[in-house]
Amino acid sequence: MRNPASSSSLWRPWTPITQQGDPLRIVEARGTRVRDADGNWYLDGISGVLNASCGHGHPRLIETATRQLRQLVHYDPMVSSHDPAETLASRLAGILPGELNETVLLNSGSEATEAAIRIALQYWRNIGEARDRVITFETGYHGSTYLAQQLSGLPFTVSEWARPFPIDHVGIPMTPREVRTAESADALIARFAEALEKDTPAAAVMVEPLLGLGGCVVLPEGFLARLRQLCDRHGSLLILDEVFCGFGRTGRMFGFDHDGIAPDIVTMSKGISGGHLPLAAVTVTSPIKESFKHEPIAQGLRYGHTTGGHAVASAVANTVLDVMADEKLVENSATQGAELVEGLRKLESSPLITDVRGLGLVVAIETDGPESGEAIANAAARAGVMTRHERGVIRIAPPLTISSDETAEILDAIRSGVDLATAAGNRRT
Ligand SMILES: Cc1ncc(COP(=O)(O)O)c(C=O)c1O
Structure with missing residues (x-):
């Protein structure tokens, strides 16, 4: 009661x-x-939960969802595949740059973070290198599941529980207003360089292209391109969290398009389904997926959810891409x-x-x-x-x-x- x-x-x-x-x-x-x-x-002024990018109840999205509900609601992704998910994965490969061709479909941004980190850490094991350190912004936000929450140092989301692997937080030594200047780019890159140089080699650097929950902080022009170079120099994977920025939010299809770079792993949610249904995606490069042939227990990804890549949500996401182009x-x-x-x-x-x-x-x-x-x-x-x-x-x-x-x-x-x-x-x- x-x-x-x-x-x-x-x-x-x-x-x-x-x-x-x-x-x-x-x-x-x-x-x-x-x-x-x-x-x-x-x-x-907030697109529902910052996700209704095509507006609410878009007639084409409702029509797609209704048609897909009548045809096939969903089916076990362990034993089968279906057209909406296959089409979405191949369309994402088409719009993402470089070798970002391999997509895992999930339900939420936090799950996408969870999957991205697990894939990154397992990748190093698969290729026989001992790397498990992750570097991220202290004021970033990547979700609220156990693992995702560990990445954030924001006072209102910070986790008090034991770290599952080493995480280094990079602080921003200036006000949000000062961050977007060229001088700040030097200071931020110097901090990431320091974090990459200390200790053991880092498995991955994970950042948002714009710090959403951390105060809507716009990063300096060229910062991501320089971070990409830095990661390349240290052999660390670059994971970009496009959960909030992706699908046109920042005036480009993806936040990283402003810098003309390609990450090794990208996480997406929110706008992917125009906020009409829960959906998330993690896309990785082909060599990362290929490495899972050498995953010792399952020779594949030991992560996934019952409703991951739900057929109705995936079908809607395909229509979102059409709506975005047409409108x-x-x-x-x-x-x-x-x-x-x-x-x-x-x-x-x-x-x-x-x-x-x-x-x-x-x-x-x-x-x-x-x-x-x-x-x-x-x-x-x-x-x-x-x-x-x-x-x-x-x-x-x-x-x-x-x-x-x-x-x-x-x-x-x-x-x-x-x-x-x-x-x-x-x-x-
Ligand atoms: C950049 C970013 N990453 C991850 C998440 C977590 O997504 P979700 O709330 O769908 O788990 C959010 C949510 O606001 C986000 O803004």
């Missing part, structure tokens, strides 16, 4: 127990808009993102705003503290625009289908939020 003191039996993760009661209840979503239980419509969503992400950042930068004259940064349709407004951030985000919601506020940083990542008028609507809502917060004296003195 439910505790009478609590209004809900639903335990919402990442939310303090004292704040579980009476959340905003979303009952409907269409295109770029969502409606709450009180009948209020909002322009969705030119990558291009729209770049154009609307630039408009949004340009408009928001005009707010930097406000004492409440300390930085505006973004890449494609990942945009962050850093405020002078959590109080201002919350006041501005709440005012924007009252004005009909949903954003996400965390620790003073307001994240805006609308569906890639957003129009110029809707971008203007976001700008108006944020502008009025800043005015209201200023008038209410949300300035720290």
